Amino acid sequence: MDVRSLFAAQQYAASRPAMEPEPDSRGAGARLAGAARDFAATLTESEEISDAAMTGDADPHALVQALAQSELAVETVVTLRNKVVEAYQELLRMPV
Structure with a gap:
């Protein structure tokens, strides 16, 4: 054997x-699933506040805040989707 x-x-x-992952760290799939649950919860909460505002049961400030949060969540998801599509297209352009 060579030295x-x-x-x-x-x-x-x-x-x-x-290089090994830490034992208490979550995998990418678990983090992505958690982010999807948070996104769905944000949209559900905003929808409930919007429904309450239409019936006059919600504060207008809460409605504006809920709309801003849902807009930010949707923009974040769209940006993430665009990055994933861009990475996939870059993989397709790679020579084999």
């Missing part, structure tokens, strides 16, 4: 724990 390959194997073994 350089032994040294490389030792360096790899030493750096491997630094």
Whole structure:
């Protein structure tokens, strides 16, 4: 066995724990699912406040705040979708 390959194997073994995910960290799928639940909850809350405002049971300030929150949530989701589509198109353009 060559000394350089032994040294490389030792360096790899030493750096491997630094690359492993932390045991308490959530995966990307779980984080994405949580973000989708938060998005749906924001839209549901805004819809309930809008319904209450139409019947006169809600404060106008709460309505404006709910509309701003839902607008921000939709803009964020649209931006995320655009980034995902852009990344997918970039992968399609890669030579095989």
